[in-house]
Amino acid sequence: MSKVSFRARQIDFNKPLPILKHGSELFLEISENALVNRGVPQIPSGMEKEEENEHHFLEVIQALQLRTDSDVKIPVPEIIDKENDYKRVYPDGFCLPKQLLHIRTIVFSEEEPIEYDMDSEDEEWFRKSDLGITPEKFESMIDRLERGCGQKVMNLEEAKYLLQDQPSLVIAVYDYWLNKRVQSRQPLLYAVRQERRDGGSNTDPYVAFRRRSEKMQTRKTERVMNSRTKRC
Numbered sequence: 001m002s003k004v005s006f007r008a009r010q011i012d013f014n015k016p017l018p019i020l021k022h023g024s025e026l027f028l029e030i031s032e033n034a035l036v037n038r039g040v041p042q043i044p045s046g047m048e049k050e051e052e053n054e055h056h057f058l059e060v061i062q063a064l065q066l067r068t069d070s071d072v073k074i075p076v077p078e079i080i081d082k083e084n085d086y087k088r089v090y091p092d093g094f095c096l097p098k099q100l101l102h103i104r105t106i107v108f109s110e111e112e113p114i115e116y117d118m119d120s121e122d123e124e125w126f127r128k129s130d131l132g133i134t135p136e137k138f139e140s141m142i143d144r145l146e147r148g149c150g151q152k153v154m155n156l157e158e159a160k161y162l163l164q165d166q167p168s169l170v171i172a173v174y175d176y177w178l179n180k181r182v183q184s185r186q187p188l189l190y191a192v193r194q195e196r197r198d199g200g201s202n203t204d205p206y207v208a209f210r211r212r213s214e215k216m217q218t219r220k221t222e223r224v225m226n227s228r229t230k231r232c
Helices: 025-031 055-066 083-089 120-129 135-149 156-163 167-184 220-231
Strands: 207-209
Touching: 120 135, 120 167, 135 156, 135 167, 156 167
Parallel strands: none
Antiparallel strands: none
16 A cells, blocks of 8 residues: 655645545545655644653553544542532631731830840750740840950950849850850851951951052053152
């Protein structure tokens, strides 16, 4: 049986189209399920490439083409009725409230904000020590110790005068803060380093903001005259 081939091209209205008559040889050849190749690109099926090769899908396609079994179906996940759960989550007697969102007024505190934030090491020590205070108060005490000492570590008497709290609580927090600061070898509060006025921090790579160095823009002749003046 010959193979009929068609090219995918637009119809030319200036040329006559061939008419396929009933009972002709070409008509009988096509009616006998001859292989037709139109030379057009394959239309995507809209499915994943792996899904197109599944045997369930192929069996259904072959059964529909051969018309052997009309009861073949593609298996789909079972649908479970959740009517009871829907009624539990969305009750029938729902009443629209008068106020949907309740926004509390923000109260700004006049106290200085606490910059120190507890890390995992602080949380573990705070849980084991059982000081009887809130985590916010612990952060406030460490913050005041950091702000009060600066680059130089203060002693215990200065810490007691600064914190003004129970001696046992001050001693426990002070010892923990001192050990942590000695181990880290740097302040526990991170601050932006700025350039010193005397120019002593020009070589420090951690300086965030530096002063702009301005140079006089002179012409070539003036530059030569200035260099000659300096030599003299």
